[in-house]
Amino acid sequence: MSGIFGSTVLDVAIGLVFVYLLLALLCTSANELVAALTKSRPKLLKKGITQLLDNQPTDLAKDDSGAFINEFYRHPLVTGMMNGSKHPAYLPSRTFATVVIDLLTREKAGRKEISDLENGLATIPSGDLKHALLALVQSAEDLESAQKAIEGWYEDAMDRVSGWYKRRTQAWTVVVALLITVLANADTIHVARRLWRDPVLRSAVVEEAKSRAQKPRPSVSVEYPDPDDPTNPTVVTNEGNTVSADERALLGQVLGWQGSLADNTSRDWFERILGWLITILAICLGAPFWFDILNKFMNVRSAGKSPDEAAKKPEKRKLAPADKSA
């Protein structure tokens, strides 16, 4: 091969993409562990519900600003969703609204009307929830529309919770990427230099990258374990999500701390930190992204489709133009 596409430059680029892919896979696994350990989703849901229901005394506990929320969490519809004392990770809006209305209308037995909710609101002491609900139900014509209004209020709050969760997840991704990068000294500039100078290592990395490109894209997919029930699938993660022992061993050769740090000049440190930052940014792009890039590079390198791609694409029997209309 000649030109850039048959050159060392392309192999170094493939090596870097491969390293980013493996680091991103490790980061994903670590993130899942963090999410499981910190139980962040239930915690944030509790925080969101507390924002809605806190600072509201009840007629039975007029001086306790946490009385209403305590009653909310003692309600059988809510305790039924808890695993022991563990807060659920999800609470449907209908359940939330039903419990709130039930607590405010508990004096009334049997079928409840909007007037029962209005009476309930009139009798509880002043508090944040009372003010919010008065504003929500003032235009409700019946209990059903009041329930819908409360559900909408809760769903708006849950969108905020989702926003918090997303930001927290993104923050954890950066933190985990930072830890992995620094601990492994995954300095992009240093790695590129090593791959450039060491043809044996470069060749080993490219060979391993080839094997990786043959694996499925890191992804989740859905399978139907019972062929007689097409409405009940399960989610499976594929083998593309795991880093093999060979890949881990190769990462160990490419990355790591070598030599004495005492000899490093300020220029060395500047380069290293710049290299870390590039790596962190790359990890944050995610494994599926780097897998796709790796496949593109492999296709270019082999001047055509990868073997598995070629196998997937049938010979064109008929070439029709793209659809022009619906």
Place this chain on the structure above:
Amino acid sequence: MKPLKRLTTVALLLFASTTICRADITLALNKSFVNKVRNKATITTNLTVDAHPKDPHSIKDDGEDGDIHMAGRDSLIQLPLVAEILNARREPTAMQLLKTLGIVPVSITGVWRIWFEHLGTIDQIQGTPAPNPAPKGSNPDHLFEIHPITTFAGVDVLDSFVEVPGYQAYPASIAFPYYDDRDATIQASQTAIMIASGQAKYNYADFVMEIAGKPKDVGDGFIVLGNVYDSAGSLENPVSAKVHRMIFVKGTPPAAKLLTLSKGDTMHVLGIPRVNLTDVFLITSKNGTNQVSLKLPYEMIIAALLP
């Protein structure tokens, strides 16, 4: 090469490759809507038809499929919307009604279909009112279709689910590898599900379906798992590695045929792809609000039996 030059070249190569991005469009759907329709064949709504062509498409191949399509608005789906009657020349009563219809809501039932074909350039969010009049006549940018229609203004058009005479659909060996290779990202909030994907095509596929399980009655239709083969190939080489959900509408000739067959039997059919919202819903249920990259899950609407 000088070290700096080398690094710059590598960096440029990486940068160039990473900036080749797909022109994805996001469809944001209400989670409760997804949950309601995901295991249904059809949907019913009151559609105000804004525009439609005077006559059905001609029949040849590709978009010349003999359908009549109409763009409109409704208060249930609340997305840019196009509805289509298959084999429209076979349905003179419905065609006459369509031509004489004013800008008034009309009851319409048909197979719901999400497909990233006419995606345009703007994200589509359920609940955002469709512009009036529809921006591009009878075929505006849209991701949601009612296609094929089963009842139009009280007129039953279930008998339109038959072969379109003279129409050449895409062979399975071209269409299914293409469907299998659509990239997508899916993400959920507490109340919405966002599906992002790029341009998709191949509306109609000609394939042989091998029944892989028992059909499940979902009220308005049947869902069954099926393997997919090319009608010109052998039954030893499926053109898609996975089984796919096949959607049959009750009262149509393909559904009647399905009920006479058993696991392992085959049918030569005309199918239309749509996003599999059951898979989408499950993935978002398992992944919370995390973004998931995957191949676009799809299922096939069975539109006709082929000889």
